[in-house]
Amino acid sequence: MRGGAIPLLVWGTILFVLAVGNWVWNDRAVGSGAASAAVVIVYAFGVGLWLARREAIRRGPPGPASEPETVPQASLSAMVVGLSVGCALFGLVWAKFLLDFGIALFIVSVGRLALEVRAERASRRAAPREERPS
Amino acid sequence: MSLASTRSPRISRMSGWLGTLTSTDHKRMGLTLGVCSLFFFLLGGVFALLMRTQLAQSNMQFVSDNSYNELFTMHGSTMIYLFVTPMAIAMGLYLVPLQIGATRVSAPRLCLAGLWTWLCGGLVMQQGWFASGGAGRAGWSSYAPLSNGTNTPGVGQDLWVIGVLLAACGMFVMAACLVATIARRRAPGMSLLRMPVFTWTELVSVLMVVGAFPMLILVMILLYIDRHGGHIFTGFAGAIDYQDLFWFFGHPVVYVMFFPYLGAAAEAIAVSSHKRWFGYIAFVASMMMFAGLSMAVWSHHMYVTGGVTNQYFAFTSTALLVPAGIEYFDMVGTLIGGSIVLRTSMLFALAFFLQFLVGGLSGIFVASPVLDYQAYGTYIIVAHFHYTLFAGSIFGFFAGVYHWFPKISGALLRERLGKLQLLLMVVGTNLTFFPMFFLGNDGMPRRVSRYPTHPGWGTLNELETIGAGIIALGVLTFLVNVFVSLRRPVPAGDDPWLGHTLEWATTSPPPPLNFEAALPPIRSYAPLLDLREAEIDRARERAEVDAG
Numbered sequence: 001m002r003g004g005a006i007p008l009l010v011w012g013t014i015l016f017v018l019a020v021g022n023w024v025w026n027d028r029a030v031g032s033g034a035a036s037a038a039v040v041i042v043y044a045f046g047v048g049l050w051l052a053r054r055e056a057i058r059r060g061p062p063g064p065a066s067e068p069e070t071v072p073q074a075s076l077s078a079m080v081v082g083l084s085v086g087c088a089l090f091g092l093v094w095a096k097f098l099l100d101f102g103i104a105l106f107i108v109s110v111g112r113l114a115l116e117v118r119a120e121r122a123s124r125r126a127a128p129r130e131e132r133p134s
Numbered sequence: 135m136s137l138a139s140t141r142s143p144r145i146s147r148m149s150g151w152l153g154t155l156t157s158t159d160h161k162r163m164g165l166t167l168g169v170c171s172l173f174f175f176l177l178g179g180v181f182a183l184l185m186r187t188q189l190a191q192s193n194m195q196f197v198s199d200n201s202y203n204e205l206f207t208m209h210g211s212t213m214i215y216l217f218v219t220p221m222a223i224a225m226g227l228y229l230v231p232l233q234i235g236a237t238r239v240s241a242p243r244l245c246l247a248g249l250w251t252w253l254c255g256g257l258v259m260q261q262g263w264f265a266s267g268g269a270g271r272a273g274w275s276s277y278a279p280l281s282n283g284t285n286t287p288g289v290g291q292d293l294w295v296i297g298v299l300l301a302a303c304g305m306f307v308m309a310a311c312l313v314a315t316i317a318r319r320r321a322p323g324m325s326l327l328r329m330p331v332f333t334w335t336e337l338v339s340v341l342m343v344v345g346a347f348p349m350l351i352l353v354m355i356l357l358y359i360d361r362h363g364g365h366i367f368t369g370f371a372g373a374i375d376y377q378d379l380f381w382f383f384g385h386p387v388v389y390v391m392f393f394p395y396l397g398a399a400a401e402a403i404a405v406s407s408h409k410r411w412f413g414y415i416a417f418v419a420s421m422m423m424f425a426g427l428s429m430a431v432w433s434h435h436m437y438v439t440g441g442v443t444n445q446y447f448a449f450t451s452t453a454l455l456v457p458a459g460i461e462y463f464d465m466v467g468t469l470i471g472g473s474i475v476l477r478t479s480m481l482f483a484l485a486f487f488l489q490f491l492v493g494g495l496s497g498i499f500v501a502s503p504v505l506d507y508q509a510y511g512t513y514i515i516v517a518h519f520h521y522t523l524f525a526g527s528i529f530g531f532f533a534g535v536y537h538w539f540p541k542i543s544g545a546l547l548r549e550r551l552g553k554l555q556l557l558l559m560v561v562g563t564n565l566t567f568f569p570m571f572f573l574g575n576d577g578m579p580r581r582v583s584r585y586p587t588h589p590g591w592g593t594l595n596e597l598e599t600i601g602a603g604i605i606a607l608g609v610l611t612f613l614v615n616v617f618v619s620l621r622r623p624v625p626a627g628d629d630p631w632l633g634h635t636l637e638w639a640t641t642s643p644p645p646p647l648n649f650e651a652a653l654p655p656i657r658s659y660a661p662l663l664d665l666r667e668a669e670i671d672r673a674r675e676r677a678e679v680d681a682g
Contacts, residue, residue, distance in 0.1 A: 065322075072158045073158065078156070086254020086257075
């Protein structure tokens with residue numbers, strides 16, 4: 001099976017079975033048109049993926065990774081992002097200055113986070129030159 | 135896989151307490167989330183004890199009616215949004231990367247931001263106690279129109295809404311990070327059908343969080359707007375809309391609060407039986423079926439509203455029996471023929487299955503609209519969901535704690551204290567929740583702070599209050615056990631139980647990048663058991679050659 005068609009076809013089948021079961025039970029309680037349309041749409045997407053014959057991103061068990069990766073140890077800015085969201089929403093209820101403060105803190109911490117991620121990428125790019133085994 | 139250390143001055147490096155709080159190591163994040171959840175568990179437990187004290191006798195005046203409403207609202211909310219669900223995610227954060235042989239979690243900064251957002255949510259929700267008018271008091275589900283600005287005015291309810299919103303956003307983000315970790319960071323050879331049972335239960339849980347929690351986020355935003363003049367949930371249709379939206383989140387979360395603990399109990403049973411988990415493929419399929427059906431049963435909470443198709447939801451709710459039956463069958467299949475060691479984790483796991491059975495069986499009754507019409511709003515429902523949510527999570531949680539504590543801390547928990555805790559918790563749970571079936575059958579309504587003098591009700595309520603106290607003693611015993619075990623540690627070694635999965639292949643506690651030595655070959659969902667069995671086979675062959 002290709003391109004992630006299985007989940008859609010399974011989903012469509014479950015919808016179909018549930019709709020039929022429900023219709024057998026009580027045909028007046030089921031919106032036959034809506035149920036049929038849902039099944040057809042889901043199946044159509046599933047069949048579309050099947051016919052597109054798109055290869056799965058990865059088949060079988062994962063293989064060994066060859067690229068170096070960075071492992072961040074700590075991130076004050078990520079913590080502050082969480083706190084700033086909390087502060088802003090708390091301010092929505094409690095005091096408006098906390099809302100403004102939270103939004104400002106959020107902007108600053110996201111900026112700082114962007115710098116962290118940039119530095120991490122630079123570190124990763126430099127890693128093969130520094131640490132490639134001889 | 136080569137690893138580049140992060141050397142840029144722009145990348146944070148912290149030490150001490152700040153290092154722990156800002157750490158992007160999945161183990162530290164998991165521990166922080168777990169410890170905070172445990173704190174909220176104790177807080178929710180105190181609320182429960184206060185409620186049970188109020189209900190010990192008829193017409194008690196221990197707390198006011200309004201305070202009682204706040205207590206049951208905050209008890210349910212604290213337990214669901216701040217303990218059981220986040221603890222399930224915390225266990226996943228700590229253990230899943232280890233079980234799949236990953237060095238870290240995907241998007242660790244996002245995960246850390248999610249952790250702090252969740253924590254802010256918990257603190258904002260509890261802040262309601264200090265608000266004029268008190269904390270949220272419209273129940274953990276806060277049905278509209280009860281929870282609108284007219285019927286439940288005050289800042290406390292607003293703080294509840296914002297608290298739930300923040301907690302849900304945080305949990306959603308952490309769950310998404312776990313999904314990405316499982317999808318992208320599995321060790322070489324670890325295909326989906328070679329993932330350990332616990333990792334599968336976590337995967338299905340976090341997928342449900344990702345699928346269902348946006349609905350909670352949406353409904354809290356709408357409720358906030360509604361409370362501030364938005365007029366969103368008005369009239370009968372508005373009330374039904376709220377319940378539909380809420381329970382589309384609310385029922386899947388029941389399984390989010392169950393699956394990881396089921397996985398923990400399954401790991402404890404398999405390891406303590408010295409057998410691999412029986413019927414692995416069927417178990418995985420049953421989890422998927424459970425997850426699929428959990429998205430199609432939400433309106434069984436709304437049978438009595440007259441606004442939903444009862445037959446359909448009775449059908450899907452009853453169909454939940456099939457995957458549940460498969461899981462029990464697998465558990466029994468694992469035990470049969472196993473070399474069983476009745477250590478504390480195993481006993482908790484067995485208690486988990488037996489106690490949850492009571493909740494599951496009573497669930498069959500309330501899945502039927504005819505019976506639910508009788509049981510709705512009575513203590514039968516309270517008994518049912520406490521047997522599913524309390525027994526179905528806490529016992530599995532403690533099975534997991536006793537199983538993995540040596541891995542996390544490097545020290546063994548005391549077995550005697552553990553067994554004493556189990557005894558207290560089994561007695562306490564049944565003494566607290568079983569009489570509720572009789573009270574409910576007799577018509578005692580839930581969510582009332584006082585009840586009339588009625589033959590038998592006083593005695594049963596007194597028993598329940600005593601039972602709640604015994605549960606509290608059980609939890610206290612656990613805390614003493616942790617304290618003693620950390621204060622005077624008995625070294626556990628790397629693999630004290632002869633575990634089956636990759637986390638037992640590393641040191642206890644694991645190093646920062648999880649694995650210092652090469653991983654063993656992964657050819658099944660129990661790679662360490664494979665190694666041991668291969669070794670036994672080789673020894674047997676050698677013995678036969680020597681004898682021959």
